[in-house]
Amino acid sequence: MSGNxxxxxxxxxxxxxxxxxGVFSRVVAQVKAVDNVSFHIDRGETLGLVGESGCGKTTxxxxxxxxxxxxxxxxxxxxxxxxxxxxxxMRRMRRRMQIIFQxxxxxxxxxxTVLDIVGExxxxxxxxxxxxxxxxxxxxxxRVGLASRxxxxxxxxxxxxxxxxxxxxxxxxxxxxxxxxxxxxSALDVSIQAQVINLLVDLREExxxxxxxxxxxxxxxxxxxxxxxxxxxxxxxxxxxSDDLFDRPLHPYTEALLSAVxxxxxxxxxxxIVLTGDVPTPIDPPSGCHFHPRCPLVEKICSExxxxxxxxxxxxxxRCHVVARQFPDEATTPVESAAP
Amino acid sequence: MSDRRWKxxxxxxxxxxxxxxxxxxxxxxxxxxxxxxYDPEARQDEFRAEPSAAHWMGTDKNGFDMWSRMVxxxxxxxxxxxxxVAFALFIGVPLxxxxxxRGGWIDGTIMRVVDVMLAFPSVLLAVAVAAxxxxxxxxxxxxxxxxxxxxxxxxxVRAAVLQVKPLEYVTAARALGASDRRILFRTVLPNCxxxxxxxxxxxxxxxxxxxxxxxxxxxxxxxxxxxxGVMLKDGFSLVRQNLYWxxxxxxxxxxxxxLGFNLLGDGLRDAFDPRQI
Numbered sequence: 001m002s003g004n005x006x007x008x009x010x011x012x013x014x015x016x017x018x019x020x021x022g023v024f025s026r027v028v029a030q031v032k033a034v035d036n037v038s039f040h041i042d043r044g045e046t047l048g049l050v051g052e053s054g055c056g057k058t059t060x061x062x063x064x065x066x067x068x069x070x071x072x073x074x075x076x077x078x079x080x081x082x083x084x085x086x087x088x089x090m091r092r093m094r095r096r097m098q099i100i101f102q103x104x105x106x107x108x109x110x111x112x113t114v115l116d117i118v119g120e121x122x123x124x125x126x127x128x129x130x131x132x133x134x135x136x137x138x139x140x141x142x143r144v145g146l147a148s149r150x151x152x153x154x155x156x157x158x159x160x161x162x163x164x165x166x167x168x169x170x171x172x173x174x175x176x177x178x179x180x181x182x183x184x185x186s187a188l189d190v191s192i193q194a195q196v197i198n199l200l201v202d203l204r205e206e207x208x209x210x211x212x213x214x215x216x217x218x219x220x221x222x223x224x225x226x227x228x229x230x231x232x233x234x235x236x237x238x239x240x241x242s243d244d245l246f247d248r249p250l251h252p253y254t255e256a257l258l259s260a261v262x263x264x265x266x267x268x269x270x271x272x273i274v275l276t277g278d279v280p281t282p283i284d285p286p287s288g289c290h291f292h293p294r295c296p297l298v299e300k301i302c303s304e305x306x307x308x309x310x311x312x313x314x315x316x317x318x319r320c321h322v323v324a325r326q327f328p329d330e331a332t333t334p335v336e337s338a339a340p
Numbered sequence: 341m342s343d344r345r346w347k348x349x350x351x352x353x354x355x356x357x358x359x360x361x362x363x364x365x366x367x368x369x370x371x372x373x374x375x376x377x378y379d380p381e382a383r384q385d386e387f388r389a390e391p392s393a394a395h396w397m398g399t400d401k402n403g404f405d406m407w408s409r410m411v412x413x414x415x416x417x418x419x420x421x422x423x424x425v426a427f428a429l430f431i432g433v434p435l436x437x438x439x440x441x442r443g444g445w446i447d448g449t450i451m452r453v454v455d456v457m458l459a460f461p462s463v464l465l466a467v468a469v470a471a472x473x474x475x476x477x478x479x480x481x482x483x484x485x486x487x488x489x490x491x492x493x494x495x496x497v498r499a500a501v502l503q504v505k506p507l508e509y510v511t512a513a514r515a516l517g518a519s520d521r522r523i524l525f526r527t528v529l530p531n532c533x534x535x536x537x538x539x540x541x542x543x544x545x546x547x548x549x550x551x552x553x554x555x556x557x558x559x560x561x562x563x564x565x566x567x568x569g570v571m572l573k574d575g576f577s578l579v580r581q582n583l584y585w586x587x588x589x590x591x592x593x594x595x596x597x598x599l600g601f602n603l604l605g606d607g608l609r610d611a612f613d614p615r616q617i
Binding site for chain 2: 091093106120124174
């Protein structure tokens, strides 16, 4: 399941947000934003995470970094149990895991200069101060494609793409080994998107970075990811190598998602699978397989039993009762001990 | 404050009028000893003398020179107001920051105390605080006015923090490994400065009024101390007589400074408004 190359191993991670009502703040329901998610990321590997809005992608990314405290589960980063770290130990751990945000506007403090924004981490961890810090920040700016003379400018003096580069420089300042890119290019123009993605790819080679690349645009994800995980309503329904997933989608939800990706070939006939209905609310997810109310393959068992994880080889796993029948019985691990 | 906001403020005529009024009174207060000409607490001439070349604003019932009392009164009133606001800032800003940032039971406790304090009419609360002291003075006035303003400050600062807290740059600071204290003072507070500055400016006007009000009610310094509220109290019984030089100047001075602070405060609020171009 997990080899020695693992940098990050997440097991049965859950994040439930309680909904409180009344004078005594009684918990009346739980929003199951992340429900029993397990995956791993190797050193230097990029895992793409895709899914519709509201499926829990962002919550998952932040729960891994403990920017949102997970409700249950395990996170092992380079062998260290992240969830057991407290106070200063957790802050030291943050040197190794960073995040790039979606919104290049709200993610930069409007009252700080670029020097302070990018150099804050250097100051916080006592890595560099004064002149030395300024030199480091200038190097970082040059590295992400910004002129070093911009150090004393404020965020509002930059365009969206430039701001996102500042965000990348900030994430790189601590020389981390893992970065969560949370919809890092979704807010940018298509032409700028390509530049920032290429920058992220270059940096991955140069610094040996691992990414969790969260996005909803499948073609972008395919370009940058080694493997892709598909999320639906708080659960990962399918994980596979990038090309494997596109060539051989097994879960009906993945198939529907992929059929929505435009192909730049007018002669190619494609069947567009249009899902009916809306994403159900994660407050009270459908019984059994969460996808069953919208699934074209739905059978009786789907609404009764949550599907186990089926191993389709080459690290390709999925969770579907119906498709699992194409594989031998022993390939499927029942849901109780599920860990893809 | 950025250049753009400075320009918005400079172009705002009413705000500039307010700033000029305040500036005038500040100059008068600072150089009170030079401008005042006489000792404000020493008998100079006969009682209730009309304005003349020697006594520009006449003399009061004790024969003290009104002009020098007015000038020294500016010093006392402005100082009392500024000190009261400083006190409210000193107590209110940290508590508001903590309540907004930490939330939970800390927030609940602080805000319930604030609710209780706000449930009393402010004058009543100020009178109660002033009544705690055997002898009232300018110092007790400052304390009473300051205490009354604290709950409003806590509320406003907390509201500002709640607006800033969910923004991603705060999450980013946390992701970098910054401590809570650093995040509060380096990230959250600088982005809450605008509403705090506006509140402090408007509150200074209110504080002048409240301080004068307490003195007027007899809960301020002794009757000989030059302070506008005290002077107004002296002149109050004389309004029906033709002794305008005793009651009119302190009343006008109070009205004018309060107006000045309100105009400037409103102007600052406009300048800080993010919707301004």
